[in-house]
Amino acid sequence: MNLTEALRRKIEQDLPMRHLLPDRLPRYVSSFVYAFGILTLTSLFVIILSGAVMAFKGPLWYQASSLGFVMRSIHFWGVQVFFFFLALHFFSVFFMAGWREGRFATWAVGAFLLLFSVIEAFTGFLMEGGFFAQWNQVQSKDAFNALGLSGTFNVLNNGQLYGLHISVIPAILVILLVIHILLIREKGVVPPIEPQRKRHG
């Protein structure tokens, strides 16, 4: 079996270009709730861009220079806006029962995206370099200790937090995000619930 050919056939069958980049969408896609996902995604772009500038310049820059502090503030508010739209996206997909008709994988990947987003933000808050970070490091260590994880993930080790925050978890997030979007494009936007049937699909 030619694996390359098999992959090409699979993509051509499941995700043709007209579904990957559609210029026509189902008529029922007509509500502001459909903006929440794309607003979450684009907030993440702002977070990644501001985070890349901060990583390039290093921690002292964003804690000790005025321009660095501006970038730090953009990163901070980016996270607030990201989670605001993420929460709206989560609840709107829930109320649309967005897992219907073969979309459980999309939902599951979204759940992992939520989990890793929380971990990513958590590691970021623990590295902001002030009292808040110190206090939450010593407070949160107890839960990780309780799960026996501190030998693996030591929240008091800023070197480990930094590596996780700027490379490992963002890489996981981006990979999951690509899978999430490809699944959405493959399955299409979930159709309206038929009120008279109310059947779980």
Add this chain to the structure above:
Amino acid sequence: MAKHRNPEDTYPTKEGDLIKEMIVAFAFVTILIVGLAFAFGSPFDPPVTIAHVAAHDPVLFEETAMRDLMGTSAIATYGPPYTQGPAQQAIGWFSPEQWGGTSVPVDAAQVYVIGPLTRVSRIDPSLQAALAEFAAATPAEQRTWENGYYDALQNATATAGTVTIPNGDYGPVAPMMQSLLGLGQSGFMDASLNAESAGNNGVYTYNFGQSLLFLQGEALGNVAAAKGLLGSQLGIAKDLGPYPGPWWLLLYSGLYQIPPYSTAAAGDLLVALTMVGVFLVILFLPFIPFLNRVPYYLPVYKLIWRRWYRRERDQ
């Protein structure tokens, strides 16, 4: 299982432009986020260092160090992963904390008192006699000096960064504490502990574990209480002052406010396990009876797709 066709092939369609939507959304959130950043900045309070505590509350510094020397501090009695002994977090036989072992060992007396003083004694030979006397003493003698000094600290006064304690026989403990206080105030104790944490001859001092574990009790707790950030005040889900914090952790910090989480000895383990459970519920929600019907019981969907339903009805 029947394969569902993409609704873009089966439902009536209209023109759409996802790329244009993304560009507009990106412009919108960029303006929003940059505007918030310029309008409000971001929260920042300087970190608390051992030097700061030693300078501003020398009695608290010495009490903290004494508890470490006596083996009664929170870190000295923590159990895994820092010390040998039974884990505090266990539900019957279920104790991942115990299973994780002493993965981050901390010998509090050695790390926070004897070790730093031994290093200082190389440049302060007068300390060598005190350390030698302490090391040569029997455990009972050490205990007598330590208890005497610790009790005396309760009636100590601090003036201009120095501690004055009532007269008594504290053996070598008094000069040891005086020297440690000076070391703390100089800032070298932070540097020494963090260099030691690096475990690499002091290169790459990114691990602040040892200095944080020294400060974790009253030293940081008093500051946190003044800022309303204690665990009993929803701590981790809040930020400094009026700024929004990680509000998405409200469930996590909220659990600590209610029994049994707030009262159980294994509260941390219960909270951690509950959060693992919450994630599994979210993950498998489409298969969980009742929960997967909630969208049908609370017909928010009728609002979301109201135009579609109206169009369907009118046709």
